[in-house]
């Protein structure tokens with residue numbers, strides 16, 4: 258059984274969505290990042306970067322336990338392990354990886370900064386709010402254009418959708434009205450939300 262170390266954030270939920278979609282048995286270990294659990298020595302031994310999520314698969318590719326951190330790497334690993342949510346053909350695989358990297362290098366860090374400066378910064382920093390809010394809207398624009406052309410970000414439903422979706426669930430934190438401003442993202446968001454495995458994954462940790 259896979260051990261999942263996670264918390265109730267978009268990066269954690271990407272992985273619980275994928276585990277639910279694949280039907281892989283897993284055990285949840287909540288790492289309360291508001292209390293500093295990510296810095297405990299037992300967790301640092303699994304993820305030296307002290308961030309959630311991480312997994313330990315007792316049955317790694319060589320039959321030995323494998324510990325993995327970085328949510329994008331975990332999603333690729335689970336897709337390779339199961340043969341699910343990643344196309345077998347090379348072009349399709351690179352399309353998925355492209356949009357996964359768009360999330361990992363763009364949406365995740367930029368939306369994360371928007372959340373920080375709009376909600377959690379101890380003092381108002383108008384320059385940062387403006388900078389990250391603008392970049393968030395720009396990224397939504399790229400996504401909206403893409404989703405006006407295809408049903409899911411890489412064509413068929415894949416780990417790229419699972420990576421992006423939890424970040425879009427916090428559009429209110431970003432000051433973004435998806436229905437009004439990014440209708441194709443909203444259409445896609447509703448389609449992803451309707452998947453029972455996504456609803457279960459978004460509820461982890463309980």
Ligand SMILES: N[C@@H](CCC(=O)N[C@@H](CS)C(=O)NCC(=O)O)C(=O)O
Pocket residue numbers: 266267268269290295307308309310326327328329365
């Ligand atoms: N690139 C990493 C980012 C992970 C990350 O930033 N996790 C946040 C929660 S969403 C975290 O653990 N924060 C705790 C901290 O910064 O101390 C990934 O995708 O796994």
